Amino acid sequence: ILEGLIYSALCCLKKVLRFNFQSIDVNRELDLMLFSEPGISNYSTLLLSEEHDALYVGAREAIFELSKRNVTLRNNKVQWTVAEDPMTMCTLKGKSKERDCLNYIRVLQLVDAERLYVCGTHAFQPQCDYLNLADFSLAGRPEDGRGKCSFDPTQSFTTVMVDGELYSGTAYNFLGSEPIISRYSPSQSLLRTEYSTSWLNEPSFVYADVIRGGEHEEDGEDDKIYYFFTEVSVEYEFFGKLLIPRVARVCQGDLGGQRTLQKKWTSFLKAKLVCSMPELNFVFNVVHDVFILRASEPKETVIYGVFTSQWGNVGLSAVCAYDMRAVEEVFSKGKYMQKATVEQSHTKWVRFNGITPSPRPGACINNQMRQQNITNSLHLPDKTLQFVRDHPLLEDTVLPIGNRPRLITKDVNYTQLVVERVQALDRNIYDVIFTGTDKGVLHKSVVFEGGVHMVEELQLTKNSEPIKTLLLSSETRSLYAGSDSGVAQSPTAFCSKYLFCDDCIMARDPYCAWDPPTAACVNIMDAPSQLIQSLDGNADKCPAGKSFDYQRVSVKPGSSAELPCLLRSNLAQVLWRSNGSVLTDASRFHLVTENGLLIYSVAPEDQGSYECWSVELAAAVGKNFSRLLVRYILTLDLPPGPAPRSG
Amino acid sequence: ILEGLIYSALCCLKKVLRFNFQSIDVNRELDLMLFSEPGISNYSTLLLSEEHDALYVGAREAIFELSKRNVTLRNNKVQWTVAEDPMTMCTLKGKSKERDCLNYIRVLQLVDAERLYVCGTHAFQPQCDYLNLADFSLAGRPEDGRGKCSFDPTQSFTTVMVDGELYSGTAYNFLGSEPIISRYSPSQSLLRTEYSTSWLNEPSFVYADVIRGGEHEEDGEDDKIYYFFTEVSVEYEFFGKLLIPRVARVCQGDLGGQRTLQKKWTSFLKAKLVCSMPELNFVFNVVHDVFILRASEPKETVIYGVFTSQWGNVGLSAVCAYDMRAVEEVFSKGKYMQKATVEQSHTKWVRFNGITPSPRPGACINNQMRQQNITNSLHLPDKTLQFVRDHPLLEDTVLPIGNRPRLITKDVNYTQLVVERVQALDRNIYDVIFTGTDKGVLHKSVVFEGGVHMVEELQLTKNSEPIKTLLLSSETRSLYAGSDSGVAQSPTAFCSKYLFCDDCIMARDPYCAWDPPTAACVNIMDAPSQLIQSLDGNADKCPAGKSFDYQRVSVKPGSSAELPCLLRSNLAQVLWRSNGSVLTDASRFHLVTENGLLIYSVAPEDQGSYECWSVELAAAVGKNFSRLLVRYILTLDLPPGPAPRSG
Structure with a gap:
């Protein structure tokens, strides 16, 4: 019975695509734009700037400014290579001169209207510098990049700049064995995680971003930075290492503790992200990418994640969506776990059932604490700090919306995702999910009430390379995909490729509708007039086709x-x-x-x-x-x- | 890198078949023989008798004696239906009259040359009786079948008759919630397992059989009955229930304890069966069937098991083989596990590091014990008995030969297997693995040093029903497959279907060789003369083909x-x-x-x-x-x- 269920669950979610644009030869027809430069590789760091109308690209030993309207137009370029000394040091430590000991740009963040903060692996001695946007030149005063950028260009890494402070998840040492979640601020010393497997246990960092003004804004809590990663479980025991997808968060106002947790986060808490089919006992336990779909109302924010299973050869990928309120609920009210010792030599993590110190360990400073004269984390009592140091893991888990994945796809490994919310002509709002695969393919899926419909499949990279980064601009209606070989720009919709009304309707693409006067399939944002759209694929309203001659x-x-x-x-x-x-x-x-x-x-x-x-x-x-x-x-x-x- | 490895491991093991005989229309050509009778279903219990040249079949409310040379020949039949009273009881308890409250024959065992011991579910009130083979009639003195046969016809169940005593693995109650491994002997009271999750935790019974005279024969240990099942893990913790394949064993001479473990096994021990690809962290943790390949030398016995993963939709099946010596080593020398309490409310199983009582808990009575005047289990000291009651699980695991599966097949769920050892003309011995699937397909694979070669694929059941039972007779060179709709008999080899020498050689079938004088592909057991066989598929020795006319x-x-x-x-x-x-x-x-x-x-x-x-x-x-x-x-x-x- 179980297996029957599994097959039937998959049958209806399998990859059924009306259109697939597989061949790179059709790129011209599809208006795909590709950018790459001879000798430059690893176009893996992308940053969109609405203000400068630019797409900044961090590659191996080079930073580019491309037009975000057309990435084939290169406006600026600067090179950043490694000098002889650090290169020699790097090779002496056994790293490869051709591959490891180069400078891979992994941080590109806007500091202000004039400058980017950029970091590179710099021959396993990470360095950061400022990039002047006016003349696109580096300041030339490199700073130590430890804790801001990874040493190893292939190691997992995430970073985000919030109000001029750089939050990173990376490794803090040459060997890559000391994971760290840290905040670098020009005016303060580095704030970081404890080096302990309770805090971080072989994490693969995936994503980090700030969520402003959530549910607890009225309590005077400040903004929080959320981290997403996969790590090795401490709370479960498996035949081997069991991976767990996590969401962790820190408070923006955290200053560390006074005695306990000095220069360490006093607000670091983490919880398990669940993405599974509970009735089938099938678990997607590796998170690969996260996209935060922001709504005008902060509480309506939805977190999308793309997952696979640790048992990778199953070839199943899933997209789960999480309600921001559910995440905040876990962090603000969840039970803590604690480590217990068994028979002197083993440990087991169990729910903490004792009395939790007050203020709640890991909570951001709020109005109530301020009334108790705790105006920042330096004033937190030792008891609270010691508790959060030993209990960073919550027992409560973050469940996906609907308690199941939004999308499951077979025989594919998704690596990246972006989501755009579109209002269709029926005035309903649809989430359009764009997922990139390890073979360079892009899938476009639409979430309907009855399930997900896959609209298109498209090859974005040459030689079936993985998509490393994926960005979306609603303004240019474009997707930007970074890979080892270049940057690809694709429209979010290909309405004009549907030549007939029924094709246009049956595509079920919320971006597209049929315009009878011009007898063309058009993007609804181009012509909000009397268009025909019917997202259930019902082509009844289509005008009668032209009659054909024999x-x-x-x-x-x-x-x-x-x-x-x-x-x-x-x-x-x-x-x-x-x-x-x-x-x-x-x-x-x-x-x-x-x-x-x-x-x-x-x-x-x-x-x-x-x-x-x-x-x-x-x-x-x-x-x-x-x-x-x-x-x-x-x-x-x-x-x-x-x-x-x-x- | 991990996923690359997984794919490459699979690529070479994927289903590559030279011949597939999929269509049921070709049955006549393939000499398949099918037996079924109108109105009778669930032909799921099969018993071969060399002595009577018969295949006995237990079905729903009927027992058949078929010719084992040709199962389409029915020699005898007896019906065994449910009387009105038990039927009414059964329906009153909410079971379906048409499906559940019938008599499904699940036990068919030879008692002696004249009688079979037969049991049926008998409307959820299991009953057993003797079947007189001379006139094929039931004795008509039904005995209580509790503990010998399952109540529920769909519940997992295994049984074996050893020296007139019936060993079963089943449920002991109407609800199916009380699992039991028991021995029924006409002269003694039932010997059974403790009702405790440490002993059996939601097991699915798969197979049981006796292994005589193993490694410890010289120690005077008696024969052991091995049980194979999948149960819910107590020693690991997972998101949900983690299944574990187990091998358990009891000693044939066990009489239970005097005070402790009265009428309970004093020799019940169990261990984990490992079937995994360690470098990939991929675990096959559900065992579906076991075949014991007996050798002339008992120590050379090999246990074959067919496995899938708990994460069923991966569609991977594996066959693992275990050395009997490795199994005995674990039971005779392995460390015990013990349950430890954590924080008053949780438990964790850890290795027992204390001093084990003597004699070794769970060991069969051997010469050394006899010297200490312990001649049977009634004499065992309480300390040993208490220990084995609380520590039935061993920490050491049974690893497969070569530390990896013999065979991995994609997109298939194996349900049954049998193995035959064949000496080919090169004088080497080859294990030929026959696996049946949940879609009624039979696969034939040969184990070579460099890997497994799949020779044939064959549809054995109508409507793609699962193969429920699979037996092999070397004497008739036939396979017998029981399913819901009937019994199928297939030759173990189809040599004569290869019309050309190179086809015959390239099939790499150890049963088949080319006979130049008759220009035919023949079974090597038919004509052990100057045949051509080359199991690497090298057809060089084939005589030149006939020249063709245009x-x-x-x-x-x-x-x-x-x-x-x-x-x-x-x-x-x-x-x-x-x-x-x-x-x-x-x-x-x-x-x-x-x-x-x-x-x-x-x-x-x-x-x-x-x-x-x-x-x-x-x-x-x-x-x-x-x-x-x-x-x-x-x-x-x-x-x-x-x-x-x-x-």
């Missing part, structure tokens, strides 16, 4: 005839009618191929009319839509016989 | 020509040569289909010779073998022109 085809008896007919939708079936009746495969002399009908020894009885129809089911409305694609009249080219007698 | 094909200009050519091996490629050069797909007017070459508008330049070749790589020897399948001469059927001038 094309005449004439062949010699016994020779073959090819009648071309190209189907555009992967979900459609082709149907051939001849002289009014449907052609079946049973007929020995007809061969229905991908590109048309082949009649390979035309006999007199084969003469007549041939019509190629596209038939497609709009599953959401349970209706078949047929469209005539092309019509032929086939005649035999008979040798001139005796002239017919005149009447 | 077949003449004549067509009118411009019409199409079809040149048939059928490839038998799935691993071979077809190659067409025309007038000495290879035809490529580039040629617009040629279409290479599954069944031959199609030229769909023959022109004068198409005239000439056409040869269809089969080209197949023997991967183990890195060689391509080509065979000419058919030759044609194509000519144009030109209208009679002016007669050539005579010279």
Whole structure:
């Protein structure tokens, strides 16, 4: 019964795409734009600036400013290489000169309108500098990048700049063995995590960002920085290492403790992110990327994460969505876990059932604390600090919206995601999920009430390289994907590629609608007039198609005839009618191929009319839509016989 | 890197079959024999008797005696239905009259030459009786079947008769919630397991059998009965219930304890069966079937198990093999685990590091104990008994031979397996693994040093039903598969289906060899003379094929020509040569289909010779073998022109 369930759960979520744009040859047709420069690789750090209308790109030993309207236009470039000394040091420590001991730009953050803060791995001696945007030059006063940028260009890493302070998740040492979540501020000393497996246990950092003014704004709590990572579980025991996806957070106002937790976070707490199919006991326990979908109302913020399973060869990827309120609830009210010793030599993490010190350990400073004269973390009592040092893990978990993944895809490993919220013509709001894979493919899916519909599949990188970074700009209606070989820019929708009304409707793309006056599929943001859109795929409202003329085809008896007919939708079936009746495969002399009908020894009885129809089911409305694609009249080219007698 | 590894590990083990016999239509050709009777279902209990030349079949409300040479021959049948009273009781308890409250025969065991011991679920009130083989009638004195047979026909269950005593693994109550491993003996009271999650925790019983005279025979230890099952782990902690495959064993001479463990096993111990790819952290943690491959030397016995993962939708099945000596080593020397209490409310299982009482808890009575006047389990000291009651789980695990699965197959769920050891003509011994799937498919695989080769795939059941039981008889060279709809008998090899020497050799089937005098592929047990066999698939020794005559094909200009050519091996490629050069797909007017070459508008330049070749790589020897399948001469059927001038 269990396995039956699993298969049926998958059957309906499998990859069904109407359109796939797989070939890189169709890039011109699809308006894809690619940027790369000879000799430069690892275009993995991207930063969009609305203000400068620019896409900044951090690559290996180079930083670019591209036009965000068209990434093939390079406005500026600066190189940042490694000097001889650090290079020698790096190679002496056993690293490769050609690969490891170069400068991989991994931090690009806007400091103010004039400057970027940039960091690179710099031959395993991370360095940071300021980039002057006016003349696109580095200040040339490099600072120590330890704790701000990784040593190793291949190690997981995340960073975010908030109000001029740089928050990072990275490793703090050459070996990459000491994980750290830290805050660098020009005016203060580094604030960081304890070096303890209770705090961080072999984490792979995925994402970090600030959430401002959440649920507790009225309490006077300040903003929080959320970190997302996968780490090795301490609370479960498995045959081997069991990975766990986590969300952790720190308070922006944290200054560390006075005695206990000096220069350490007093507000570091973490919880398990759940992405699973509970009825199937199937767990997606590795998080690869997170996207924070911000709403005008902070409480409405939704966190999207893309997950796979630790048992990687299952080839399943999932997208889970989390309500920001659920996350805040866990951190503000969740039970703590504590480490207990068993038989002197083992430990087990169990729920802490004792009395929690007050103020609540790990809580941000709020109005209530201020009334007790605790105006910043330096004033927190030792008891609270000692407790949070020993109990950074919460027992309560963050459950996804609906208690299940939004999207599950088979035979694919998603690496990146972005989400855009679109208001369709039906005035409903739809979340459009763009996911990038380790083979450079982009999937576009729309969340409907009844489930997810996958709209498109698109190859974004050459040689099927992984997508390393994915950004979205609503302003330019573009996606930007960074990979080892370059940067690709793709429109968020390809409405104009749908040439017929029913194609346009059945795509179920909330960006696209049919414009009857111009008989074109258009982006709804271009022409908010009397458009036709029906996101259940019901093409009933489409105007009647133009009537076709017959094309005449004439062949010699016994020779073959090819009648071309190209189907555009992967979900459609082709149907051939001849002289009014449907052609079946049973007929020995007809061969229905991908590109048309082949009649390979035309006999007199084969003469007549041939019509190629596209038939497609709009599953959401349970209706078949047929469209005539092309019509032929086939005649035999008979040798001139005796002239017919005149009447 | 991890995922790359996983894919490459799978790539080479994927389902590559030379032949597949999928269609039930080919049954006659394949000598498959099917038995079923109208109105009877659930043919799930099979028992082979060499002595009576019979296959006994337990089905729903009926027992059959079939000829084991030909299961379509029914020699005897007896019905065993449920009387009105128990039926009413059963339906009153909420069970379905049509499905649950019938009598499913689940125990068929030979007592002696004249009698079978048979048990059925009997409307959730299990009953047992004796079946007289002479007149195939039930004795009609039903005994209580509790502990011998399951109540629920769908619940997991295993049983074995050893020296007139019935060992079972089943549930002891109506609800199916009280698992029990028990021994029923006509002369003694039931010996059973403690009802405790330390002993059995939601087990799914898979298999049980006796292993006689193992490693410790010289110590005077008696025979042991081994049980195989999957249960819920107590020693690991997971997000949900973590399943663990187990091997458990009891001693045949066990009589229970005097005070402690009265009428309970004093020798029940269990250990974890490991079937995993350690470098990939991928665990097959559900065992579905076990086959004990007995050798003339008991120590050489190999235990084969078929596994899937708890995360069922991965669609991976594995076969692991265990050395009997490794199993005995774990039970005779392994460390015990003990339950420790954490913070008053939690428990954790850790290794027991204290001093183990003597005699070793759970050990069978041996010569050393007899010297201490412990001649049976009733004499065991309380300390030993209390210890084994509280420590039935060993910390040491049973690792598979080679520390990895013998066979991994993708997109398949194996349910059953049998293994036969075959001595090929190269005098080497090969294990041939037959695995049945939940879709009624049988796979035949051969274990070579360099890996496993899958020889055949075969559909055994109608409607793709699961194979519920699988038996093998070396004597009849047959496999017997029981399913809900009937019993299927298949030969272990289909040598005569290979019509050519290279097909016969490249099949790499240790049962088959080429007999040059008769030019036939034969079973090596039929004709152990001068046969050609080469299990690496090297067909070099094959005699040269017969030379072919050309077949003449004549067509009118411009019409199409079809040149048939059928490839038998799935691993071979077809190659067409025309007038000495290879035809490529580039040629617009040629279409290479599954069944031959199609030229769909023959022109004068198409005239000439056409040869269809089969080209197949023997991967183990890195060689391509080509065979000419058919030759044609194509000519144009030109209208009679002016007669050539005579010279």
